[in-house]
Amino acid sequence: MLPPASQFRAQQKRLDQFEALTGIKTTYSYVPYGQLLDKITTEAVGGSSEYDLFSFQDSWMASLVGYLNPLDASIAADKLDMGRYPEVFREACIVGGKTYGLPIRAHPQLLFYRKDLLGEVGAKVPASWSDMVATAGAIQNKSGISGVALDYVKGSGFQNLWLWFNCLWGHGSDLFDAAGQPRFNDAAGVAGTQAYVDVLLKDKVANPGSSQFNEYDMVNSMAQGKSAMIMVWWWTYSVLTGDRSRLKPEQVGFAPMVRFNGGKSPTLATLMPFGISKQSRHKAAAWEYLKWVSNPDLEVEIVCDKSDPQTSDIVATQTATYLNDKVNAVNHGLHRVALESLKGARILPKLTIWPEVASVLETTISEIVAVGKPVKPSLDDAAAQVARIARRSGRHRS
Template identity: 35%
Template structure:
């Protein structure tokens, strides 16, 4: 009897030790502070609508169990997010403790986003865990403003049933497009988006042409660089996909990125250069007429024999107006953990809900065999793309300058003179940056 009692006592003690060690192990995994020092705090999170962040939201009971911190998420469609972020900065009342935004909106809002470099140093976190383009997208003037938790390289998606060998260059895109117009006249070869939509989306593919030509957006003195001969030729070639070669969708001048994706998913276009996150939607029967067997992907095409693509991110940052900045930092550590990100990209059901997400931003996960196996190897393709990627200029004036460029691109695609429009945009940009004191 004594031995049996001793056995059960030992077994119970072991079970208690294991139970108590689970939260401690999780705290250690995420680098969270021990003892739940912020228990009872409630954080308000502003986020873009996406399955990726919905999956994280559905997992947040783990964070609450570990820290005692409650979370309230507000999801905003991308088209409305910029205005919401700007109004939060103007209100300066700390309604949201953590905010999600497009990287190019960071500089004009940097005055109210909390730099986290000291916190990262304290807790042993390095931005080296991200590809260089992603890391830069969350930084401004040498300070890290957040973590690029949603970030995208560009890939070229194509109909495998219509295009046996995917194009490797934009010249091949044009050639394949002309062939498709003959063989499948009911399918537009290329889904592009030239519309001036207010989010500067029509610059996304243009940058591939500009950078691959060896040109740039600005000179070292911040004067416009897109009027160099190389830049103007690259811009003319980008516009010519629609106006000269006519391999784009006939509605390309009215399309934004979402319209182009819809065109591809509805089987009305055969090729689309777009962010990698779109892949799951391209073969999801709830959103697309295409099957997985019909959708292929490769890296972006070369232009003049070179590739330099555009990468984008949507960081999460802590508001300086938040009254719970320390608790918000605990949340960011949990949210940005590579292990959490891996689960969110490989597990297809969370809290009983189907979630399909292929977005990861850590180098370790881009190269992870399990992550790639769960997502048809798209992360490996993305990792290769990110080796030659860059981001939009990180200056507060960029939204205003970008709008000038976006308007010029839209007018050019509608038949305007490329050189005249880009030269006029350059003069306006120079005035904007001179007024801001950036041009001396």
Template identity: 30%
Template structure:
């Protein structure tokens, strides 16, 4: 996220800080106070099944970087529930890390604060050049026409994961390709204490990702072409209702999923409690929870009808993690070296293999590791049927307000209350009223 450029931008950031419910403080050892050329602080996002898993993945690589460069990296793995708020606090206090992971959907919002180092041609040259990166990944690094605020690190796409045995036992021969098929299959699978599909109803980011895709499939978006919020159009209301109705009306998601916020639906799928899961690059997460690769299949996320493709058949957001540098770091040279290391072909192969994600670096992506049948679905989705969330300054507020509105609707559904077009529109109106005035 980026340092504030003007008082107006500051007001936006403050309003967002009050809107984010997760509480997190700034780092006491951030870039602003780190004047040693031999140390760096790094906030990593929680990519694996747990923070401990991430530490096991990252520490050998950080040790390798220290051996090569003489620079020690002090890493903190920050849960997703805290990460955005921690970063926003750091942009205002100046007590942030030197290097940090950000969700790629936040790029434009954090760019607007001015806190992050812009990746202009000169900075890209220090890490091997901008043309090393896949174009779709670069599309989620900041506002169009501006130097990127971050560098792509991991690329991901949503897919439908399905339990092969549960499908066979229910007499279902193939994964659903449309939402009507998913609902029909889900109803066959929702019995005996097990459910057709898992969800994370209390996770605003997950809610946004899915409703964004539904909106695209309804030919709608949550922002107008000039970047103004448009949360209550017929298409966006229909999109949110369709998603929540998977619990409220179709009853293929367990009511308890309304309270899920961090990986619980993945755990349920791994344990055979749910037959299907909509998730970003989940294979490594599932494996770490004891689910063998041959126990599940991977298919494209369903669409309204037909085959995924351009236009209304978008079936994933362009998911991924970007690597950013705080502009006020006292070790910009070391931070740049670390970004170069993390985006090198060798490290891209190691890290993206560990997290079952796709390297956003072209030359690393050609490795045989990333040409498995499972990865083929993800790569095909990213290439043909994924769309970037709006790269607008208010995107983070959008995730918070609309994601929380969907959370409220899931809670209503779990409590047995009716979820109607009117109640959905009312929640989205409230969300739009919380957005910064234009």
């Protein structure tokens, strides 16, 4: 069970290779991403053995470990080298010291920018958040095009939190402290949140629609020539340079995600591992499939194959693929830049209460921007709500 994606369609197109090697027949069943967690949970709680493997979001893992089969014994028996993955992807597959998935689909953050507009103002490619704001202002003043697009709206799968985490971590705060208490409303958290919303509210270099933009709207704003920069997952490159974009490929540049603290702050990465259902009746066959689908040669083959738009994709998870000369030649150097973004990257919190916590946080960010609520009281109120959620779950410690 997995969500629709060109990467998965490319794997599916090659399943006859796997069957020829092993005699194992595999069927892909696609579920829209927005329904995937509910579908996995329904199958798991109902005790169904219909699906042998799941693709799932890393932040869901804490709530799914009771339904996933640990892979450590199989990894050790087959001497599978987990060191071939960046550290952030390895860690994303582990809960409580056990590995519950293999990294198959992942997204680093990148900065996308208009090469021509940066050239017109003589600006270097931004490396820091403050550089990004200054460059956005210069472009906006000269061209009249919004300097950057952001996505502050709630109700889109917590998308307005991704850049907030960059700002939160970049200012030295975090979601919880060591005692399990919310800390995102401390001085550093307030400063980070203020930096996030000020791009629109104070600096006024963000596209005015950003208060109501989701991720798709933000990307489309740049693709339609209405914004000069966006900070988003790397899959966006194909949209910005595709047939529906008003931009020419030579206008689109990309760079490692901007950072704080002299380039030392973390970026955010997201991963969709493949894991084996604990209720599967074909665990051995499922493991054979996992070994095949995670094969480095298959990954390189897929990211280099541009023969079919329905299966063309850039997504990779293995360090050697990011550094592969052919991969970078075919994909305009995207993978080497993405690997730079992954240095020191972190993932979303692996919490059973994450959906509840995220719902509070996304509403808070949206209301600060759309309604003009002050940052500190808004974060204090959100922290009180999160503390109550944590207490009910038993996560909170005094």
